[in-house]
Amino acid sequence: MNNAVGEVQTILLLGGTSDIGTAIVARAVQPYTRTVVLACRDTAKGEHSAAALRRDGLTVEVVAFDGADTAGHQALIDGVATRHGDIDLAVVAFAALGDPDITRQDAQAAAALTQVDFVGAVSSIVAVGNRLREQGHGSIVVLSSVAGERVRAANPAYGASKAGLDGFCQGYGDWLAEQGARMLVVRPGFVHSAMTDGMKPAPFATTPDKVAEVTVKALRGRRRTVWAPPVLQLVFSALRHLPGPVWRRLPLS
Amino acid sequence: MAEMLELPDQELAAALAAANQRGVLARGLGRCYGDAAQNAGGLVLRLQGAVDQALIDPVAATATVPAGVSIDELLHHIVPRGWFVPVTAGTRLITVGGAVGSDIHGKNHHVDGSFGNHVVSLRLMLADGSVVTVAPDRDPELFWATIGGMGLTGIVLAVTFRLLPIETSRMSVDTRRMPDLDSLLAEMSSGDDAVRYSVAWVDMLARGRSLGRGVLDRGEHASLAQLSEAQAAAPLAYRARQLVSVPPVIPPSGLLNHLTVAAFNEFWFRKTPTHSTGHLKSIPGFFHPLDMVGDWNRLYGANGFLQYQFVVPFGAEQTLRAVIERVATSGAASFLAVLKRCGAGNLAPLSFPTPGWTLTLDIPARAGGVVELLHELDRMVLDAGGRHYLAKDATTTPEAIRRGYPRLAEWQAVQARVDPGGRWQSDLARRLRLTVSTAGTSASAGANRGGLS
Structure with a gap:
């Protein structure tokens, strides 16, 4: 249960080893927070994230979670609520970038990537949403991406998954708001993280902590979609409308 | 978000039975500053009951008042008859039931104590829909758990309390x-x-x-x-x-x-x-x-x-x-x-x-x-x-x-006795893990886990 100054008691992170996800949790944790649940595929790695968050009075639990295993999503969310009470804040941060050289050519690999990044994300959001609707309160933060704003040849399967996810969230989030819960869609640009390690940064590259700062600040307000860094909203309002031949020639890494 | 119903007393039990697993909370006028009168996802009940149903016993100097009546309505009724409430908070826009649930205090606390000190008996609807009367000599544990119990022991239907005679207003x-x-x-x-x-x-x-x-x-x-x-x-x-x-x-x-x-x-x-x-x-x-x-x-x-x-x-x-x-x-x-x-x-x-x-x-x-x-x-x-x-x-x-109220466990035991299924809920109870059913299984709440079967 949130308190009157917006401090959350229980936080759930889906994608418990995500750099951006853990940065958001680290910033969202306040003196009043008592429980953080990190749900991730690699629980050994999740324990490292947990160790960084642990402090007196804060329980950090690591649970096994597979974004692609949609059949298990609702049970996992319900289990968290049974153990820890109302989920005040859920952050959906899991995704794979995939190797575009493979996902552009291997049908199985392309399907597997979208199964995690789109299908799995939608499934877990609905599972969390069900719980928040039942509670009558709570927030979901979903990490979208500017990659979904205008999908590029550089990584079509990833970009399209984020485009689909973002679209789903816009509609689902508005519906959720009518039921007393709240969704915040975050659209980061290029983020220096484990996911992008070794890649050439795009313009306006940012860091997980900067994304977290924008996200936590937005949670205190009423916006439903934010960009990180915020200037990208302006940049993409122009890029979105560029003629195709110009768009394709842009040096966006 | 919660469902809110204003019902006459005879319809409360049915509403209680039909409520979802997020539980039920009866509230007064909702003037508690925090989340004591809220129940996200669940049912919030507001009681009906008019001040003309209040019974004043001038010999015993007591009043029996439906819990949904506000102190404001009550004062309009009793002051012209030469009576005053034993305790009033800084606002009169609260109900008699709320005065019991919060065990309100006023400017006379140093002399007269809080509202509960002046309550003779309470009619209380329990989680199973049955109605009991409790008093300092009639199930005193439940009586005192209801005084200041934030509505989590049952729905207070009516309160009999002592009045103060006054000569002037x-x-x-x-x-x-x-x-x-x-x-x-x-x-x-x-x-x-x-x-x-x-x-x-x-x-x-x-x-x-x-x-x-x-x-x-x-x-x-x-x-x-x-x-x-x-x-x-x-x-x-x-x-x-x-x-x-x-x-x-x-x-x-x-x-x-x-x-x-x-x-x-x-x-x-x-x-x-x-x-x-x-x-x-x-x-x-x-x-x-x-x-x-x-x-x-x-x-x-x-x-x-x-x-x-x-x-x-x-x-x-x-x-x-x-x-x-x-x-x-x-x-x-x-x-x-x-x-x-x-x-x-x-x-x-x-x-x-x-x-x-x-x-x-x-x-x-x-x-x-x-x-x-x-x-x-x-x-x-x-x-x-x-x-x-x-x-x-x-x-x-x-x-x-838990630090401020060392007798919380004692209260929880009585609360769990009359509400083993965790029917009574509020945002306050969930946030502060007040009842056994909201204490959850978190390690840090473990010390206060009760014997809920």
Whole structure:
């Protein structure tokens, strides 16, 4: 249960080893927070994230979670609520970038990537949403991406998954708001993280902590979609409308 | 988000049986400042019941009143008949059921105790829909668990409580201006016990030598002999009205900032004579000054404000001073700070008042650094052996309540006995893990896990 100054008691992170996800949790944790649940595929790695968050009075639990295993999503969310009470804040941060050289050519690999990044994300959001609707309160933060704003040849399967996810969230989030819960869609640009390690940064590259700062600040307000860094909203309002031949020639890494 | 129904008593049991697993909460007028009257995802019940159903027994000096009746309605009914409520809070826009659930206290706590001290018996609907009568000699555990039990033991349907006979509807008031905290505390310590009603307003923005300066208001019900001839013609006339109302066009940040509050506080302090005695005031003028301004909460803007009330034992005056100093220097404008000396507590495990000083502060909810400020105040209060008032709490932690209320486990055992299925729920209960069913299985709540089968 949130308190009157917006401090959350229980936080759930889906994608418990995500750099951006853990940065958001680290910033969202306040003196009043008592429980953080990190749900991730690699629980050994999740324990490292947990160790960084642990402090007196804060329980950090690591649970096994597979974004692609949609059949298990609702049970996992319900289990968290049974153990820890109302989920005040859920952050959906899991995704794979995939190797575009493979996902552009291997049908199985392309399907597997979208199964995690789109299908799995939608499934877990609905599972969390069900719980928040039942509670009558709570927030979901979903990490979208500017990659979904205008999908590029550089990584079509990833970009399209984020485009689909973002679209789903816009509609689902508005519906959720009518039921007393709240969704915040975050659209980061290029983020220096484990996911992008070794890649050439795009313009306006940012860091997980900067994304977290924008996200936590937005949670205190009423916006439903934010960009990180915020200037990208302006940049993409122009890029979105560029003629195709110009768009394709842009040096966006 | 919750479903809210206003129902006659005979339909409550069916609504209770049909409610979802998020549970049920009966509430009064929803004037608790925090989340005590909310139940997200569940059902909130508002009781019907009219004041003309109230039964007054003039011989025993008691009233039996439907729980949904407000103190406002009740005063209009009983004051002209020569009776007064044994305890009233700073607003009369609360219900009799709410007065029981929060075990409200007033300006006479040092003499008369809290509302629960004056309750003769309660009619209570239990989680299974059955109705029982409890009293200090009839299932006393359940009776005292319901006093101050925040509605979590059942739905209070009707309350029988003792009334105070009055000769007139006027208050004889004695007002003093005190230049600093030491003089204020000294005056209250030496003089309060001789008067029935006493409360002090503290200027939270005064610093340095004037830190804790305030205005001390004391009063008694005026006798017939104290009234003028004109007043004596209708000694029990009672009129409670709103003088003005705050319109809904206030900037979101509100009109109360450091500057306006400082100006107001200065004006309030200066307008008070150093000492005036025997000044006659109306009941609303003395007890419920804020109710004269309709929607006064709008002054704080859409972002709202928190009320922070705690009590620290006598002897912890240094903590009281430190809290006032901390707030005075924080820049969080506090419009009203009310200081009161509490007398002996009662038998209810969750009743708030204990012997000591209780201070009530208004703090804008979106003020910068408010989270850190509140957590720091919590620590200061708890380290001094103090506690927080559940009816007003909106920010503290399950651990703080466990430190402040050492008899919580005792209350939980009674609550679990009458509500083994966790039917009664509220946001307050969930946030502070008050009941066994909300204590959950988190490791940190483990110490308070009860025997729920």
